[in-house]
Amino acid sequence: MKRKLFKKSDIFQFETSKELLDDESDIKGNSFSGDISIDALIIKQFYFFPQNVDFKVRHIKIPMMEKEAVIFYIPSLTDLNMVDEHIIKPLLLNSNKETKEVSSIISASSINEEQKIKKAIKELNTGNTLLIIDGVPRCYVIHSSTAAGRSVEKPQNETTLLGPKESFVEKADINISLIRKKIRTEDFTVEKMVIGERSNNEVYIIYNKELAGEKVLNEVKARIGAIQKDAVQNLGLLIQHIEDRKTSLFPTILQTERPDRAASFIEDGHVIVVMNNSPFALVTPATFWAFYHSADDHYLRFIYGNFTRFLRMSAIFITLFTPSIYIAITNYHIEMLPADLLLAIAGAREMVPFPAILELLLMELAFELIREAGIRVPTPIGPTIGIVGALILGQAAVEANVVSPIVVIVVALTGLSSFAISDVNLNYAIRVARFGFLIAASLFGIFGMVGIFMVGLFYLTTIKSFGVPYLAPLTPKYRSSNDTLFRKVLTHESIRPSFVKTKDLTKEPINNK
Template identity: 45%
Template structure:
């Protein structure tokens, strides 16, 4: 271990940035070498001669990353047509070109090869000038992106229809469009040793807890890997409990939901190539709520929340509850129902546990198949496959009809869980309860539930308790299982330690209160 640490430290010390020189040909050869030119045809070069200044320069760019119109209109044409101003012998030629010749304001001077390579990969155009130890880097980036569309996983009937795309600049624009606040901060962190990627750290300066922001920055700075392409991979590097099935971060594809988190003091991470935003810290209520809960009137939103909460309990406990009752506690079932269940199982060769296990695994296979097959066939396979397999299994006396109903209700209930990470966690916990109740009945069910609740109370996400502000209790607007009217939600959750804890002055009441 000491050897690897020493080798890593030595390697880190050796990576000193190499400076550009005044010899243009040397600088050009170094850039060619860095991009394996001419084997690699991605590097594009154009040699120019400026007759007024009697200078030669080379323009470098990477194919597929630049806007050719910007390069021609704001860089090449001004350089070739320029007839002034004259430059004195002691003047800075690079600065004069940036300020007086180029017609774009997105230009800067760089002095190392590492900066030149990084800017080229980010879509900049680099000008190497003969006799100058500095180069000019102009922002000409134009990567291909799809247009802003509707959310595909977090759909709503009422509310905005825009969703994030794979362009981080457009994603930041979508956030600023909805949250026009000068306190909305955007800082950058670079991750990845060989293929660096930029992470945008966004938060509200007047609300977010500085300790949470610093914690996020420290975790990003500690990442040591070749490259991280998407937020989904980044999430696994900064999460607190990599072996836990309970998530400690949240991904959302909705800008309006992201803005709601920002206004409560959360920190948001954005990356190129990721059509989602990563939100930290989170609580159970972050995973349980949907954005539509706030768009609907209080009574409607609370009704949907109660349906979702009941569905969560059904998805988690129904199969294990059925096993515990029929196997160990049959006296809890009415006699007529017990006789009907027994009659339906007369010709079933398997115990109830294996019967449920077969159906649950089959349902999970159908669910996964519906996701992986083409969209035109996914719904057909899911519905027709479930009907055909369920009916065939009953007719073949492999499962009882009541079990098909139980598994179907459990599967449908799991689809109401809005967050995909929480959805998978509930499905995995369902199998845990299934095995425990098969061996220990309601006793094992109760012990496992107690351990689960104790675990949820004990864990934290970036220093925030997972069940806060319910347990431990923190002052809040009580937007938990049920929500109050919108005009009563004047207090931000104290669990995230926001600087400004009040959204607006406490209401004195309305006409009806």
């Protein structure tokens, strides 16, 4: 279709109502003209009206002003009852000509005036309603957005015994309210940024303005603002744009689906990021210890909480080292085994045709495949596939002399221990690193394991999360409550972590400072 554009005194005229505009970006940057026929035509053509059925236009005449008006809204994002009962109905039924202000007639929670077409269209895309009146060189933006979504449910990945049983959902306003009800202070601050040249996705940055460090906050804003993409739909994609090392094995931004955990990080001076379409929040900065901890650590009593942390750290070492220790000892250091155990292992492997390393790799890969299949298949049969598949596969492999029984025990212990690592991203990192230890042990024995472990420690000391060392406050040493490997008695945790450069280091009541 041929497009024509006419300009006269900075007001656009059109040959017919079906003609498209030459330069949409230029027109979006203009202000409303006050001519309802022109302004309405511009907005209609941007939304391909009337072919686009997900865009509604309502022409009315306002009795109190004796002027024509047009209402625009997107039905899939808008509360239709709000439009009917609180916008259209008051405008049509109010005949008091002494009332000239639209804001005095419409019974909506928020009404703003906007002069720029581009900004008005952005508001329309979020589900708000636009009202333009003939002779008025601006539009009214009426808050009426809503969207379908699930209700607040129990956490799926970060389960807890004694903590709150609610998790984030895919709607940012609900997620903010879940955090806000736990931090009832005027210092609670939410800032909005828009990313994605085409999708215009909204990102919300949440922090306590009296606690959050300026350096971390500015770094978070700078990284989000530097994203150059047409669309970033959710936090799972956003995190890959703003993290420090995009190819790092270890995660540097914590993802949590628990509002209570997000609130505790805010009260320690961290910055939280939430976004529509994401049932979790990002915590910045995040150290290794944040991934190692779980929500139950502080809800349980001091001894119980530290006992679970001991089990979790033991599970990490078992997952990392058990397969590689088996390979190293059976291949290079058989003198470390008692004679009876050595004979038992040799007898079990007598009929196995494969080397020990290949035997372990096959079983490890089979276990990972079963685990991945259990996640991807429908929920009712997922656990069944995991249990039955592992039992049948293990039993059949032993009876067919493909693997030895001791290898099945090693792999089962390794896999079971990996489930004790609560954070999903740290879990993946440990599982992948396990294969590195396994290969190093097969080539160099225990010396290879030690070498890989030392290289890994050196690597962790070089990682930073938004300028914060990854192993802080353990190394380098920062002033804090030393909540790292084990926690202190809750009444003794009176200092916020200083590595986030918080404005208030102590947790004493304000009146006592």
